[in-house]
Amino acid sequence: MTDTVMTTATEPDGAPRVAGLDILRGLAILGILFMNINDMGGSIWAFWAQDIRHMGWSQADQVAWWLREVFADGTARCLLEMLFGVGMVILTDRAAQAASSKWAVLRSYYWRNIVLFVFGLAHVFILLWPGDILHTYGLAALVAVWFRRLGPKWLLGIGLSLAVLQLGGGAYGYLTVPGKRAEVSRLEAAQKSGVKLSAEDAKTLKTGLDARAKREEAQAKDAARIPAEDRARSAATGTFDSWARSAWDFFLHLEKQGLEIAFVLEAATTMLIGAALYKWGIIQGARSRAFYVRMTLIAYAFGLGSRAIGAFQTMRFDDAPNIMWSLHEVARVATTLGHVGLVYVLLATVTGAKLLKPFEAAGRTALTIYIAQTMICLWILYPPFALGLYGTQGWMALMLTAAAVNIALLIAANWYVDRYRIAPVEWAWRSIIAGRALPFRKGRGSSAGGGVPVTA
Numbered sequence: 001m002t003d004t005v006m007t008t009a010t011e012p013d014g015a016p017r018v019a020g021l022d023i024l025r026g027l028a029i030l031g032i033l034f035m036n037i038n039d040m041g042g043s044i045w046a047f048w049a050q051d052i053r054h055m056g057w058s059q060a061d062q063v064a065w066w067l068r069e070v071f072a073d074g075t076a077r078c079l080l081e082m083l084f085g086v087g088m089v090i091l092t093d094r095a096a097q098a099a100s101s102k103w104a105v106l107r108s109y110y111w112r113n114i115v116l117f118v119f120g121l122a123h124v125f126i127l128l129w130p131g132d133i134l135h136t137y138g139l140a141a142l143v144a145v146w147f148r149r150l151g152p153k154w155l156l157g158i159g160l161s162l163a164v165l166q167l168g169g170g171a172y173g174y175l176t177v178p179g180k181r182a183e184v185s186r187l188e189a190a191q192k193s194g195v196k197l198s199a200e201d202a203k204t205l206k207t208g209l210d211a212r213a214k215r216e217e218a219q220a221k222d223a224a225r226i227p228a229e230d231r232a233r234s235a236a237t238g239t240f241d242s243w244a245r246s247a248w249d250f251f252l253h254l255e256k257q258g259l260e261i262a263f264v265l266e267a268a269t270t271m272l273i274g275a276a277l278y279k280w281g282i283i284q285g286a287r288s289r290a291f292y293v294r295m296t297l298i299a300y301a302f303g304l305g306s307r308a309i310g311a312f313q314t315m316r317f318d319d320a321p322n323i324m325w326s327l328h329e330v331a332r333v334a335t336t337l338g339h340v341g342l343v344y345v346l347l348a349t350v351t352g353a354k355l356l357k358p359f360e361a362a363g364r365t366a367l368t369i370y371i372a373q374t375m376i377c378l379w380i381l382y383p384p385f386a387l388g389l390y391g392t393q394g395w396m397a398l399m400l401t402a403a404a405v406n407i408a409l410l411i412a413a414n415w416y417v418d419r420y421r422i423a424p425v426e427w428a429w430r431s432i433i434a435g436r437a438l439p440f441r442k443g444r445g446s447s448a449g450g451g452v453p454v455t456a
Helices: 019-041 044-048 059-072 075-098 102-125 134-147 152-166 168-192 199-233 240-256 259-279 289-314 324-347 350-356 359-364 366-381 395-417 424-434
Strands: none
Touching (some): 019 044, 019 059, 019 075, 019 324, 019 359, 019 366, 019 395, 044 199, 044 240, 059 289, 059 395, 075 134, 075 259, 075 324, 102 134, 102 424, 134 152, 134 259, 152 324, 199 240, 240 259, 259 324, 289 324, 324 350, 359 366, 359 395, 366 424
C-alpha cells in the first residue's frame, strides 16, 4: 500500500487532513446512529434494563438486533475514540512546533476539549440527547493527553491493561456467579425440605438470598421506568416538558451512579490504543495490504466469534452468565480493528476506493453530522410532536430508518464539502477555540484536496 495520502491544508485553521482517517471517521459517525436510534425511537430505559424485546421481537427484528449486536455494537464509538487518540497526537505535535513550552501545548489542547465538553452538555440539556459522547470525550482527552509522548508499545500496553482492568468485575462474575447461584439454590432447596443447615451454610444462603433480592429490586425499578418513559415521550400522552424531564432524569441518573467515570476511563483507554496504532502507521493505512488482510482475519476471528456467542446467549433471556461479561471490551476493540483492517483492504483496490471515497466528506463534517442525527431523529421523527413515531418501530424498522437518515446525510455531506470549507458545528467549535470567526465559504479555485490511497 502506498504511503498515507495527506490532503492539502484546506481547513480554515490550517489543520491537515488524512484521507484514510476521514473515511474511518465518516464510517464511524454514520455507524453510531445504528447504536443510538433505538434509544431515540424507543425506550432508553428498556435498552438499559436489557429488555431488548420491548422494541419488537418479530423474526425480522431478531435478525436486525443480532447483526447489530455482533457486527456493530460499540464499534463506532470505539473507532471514534481511537481516532480521537490519533487527533490528540497530530494536534499536540503540530502545536508543539509553534508553542514556547509544553505547558502552552497542554493549555491549547485543554481549551479545545473544554469547549467540546460544553458543546456536549448543550447536546444533553438543550437538544435533549442523554446519550451524548462529546462531553465524555472532552473529559477523557484531558486524561489521555498526559500519555501522548510515550512510545507506541507503552501506549498500547497501558491501553490494553486498562481495558482488561475494566473487565475485572465482569470476568470474576462470569467465573464465580454460576457456582454461587447453584449453591444458593441447593441450600434453599435443602432448607425447604427440612434439612438443618450449618451456621456457615445458613450464612451463605442468607447472603445469596439478599443478593438475589437486591438484584430483583433493581430489575423491578428499571422495569417500572420503562412505561413511565413511554408515557412521557409518546405522541399520545407526552409533551415537550415530559420529554425533556425524561431525558434529563436519565442523564442525571447515570451521573449519580458514578458511571461517567467508567465512560471516561473507557474512552481514554481506547484513545491511547488509537495513539499507539497511529505511531505504528496502522490506523492511517501506512502498512502493506497483506498486513491488513491478516489483521482483519485475526481480529474478526476473535471479536466476531465471541460476540456471536454472546448474542446467542443473550437471546436465551435467562439469568445465566454471558460470555460478554468477561470479553465485552476486548471483543469490542478486536472487532473495531477488524473493521479498520477491512477498510484498508478495500482501499487498496480501485473498486473499494471508489466505494469508500464518499465517506471522506462525512469524516470532514463528522461533528455536524452527529448533531444532525439528533435533530432529525429526536426533533422530527420521534418527539412527542412533529411526526411522533416514538415507540412505533421494531428493530428492523429502526435500523432501516437509520440507514435512510445516513444516506441522506452522506449525500448532503458530499454536496456541502464541494461548496464550503468547514461544516457549521465544526466552524462554531474551532472559531471559539481560535478566538476569531474562521472563513466559511471556499474561495474561487479552491478545492477540497486530498485523495485515497488505492494502489497496492
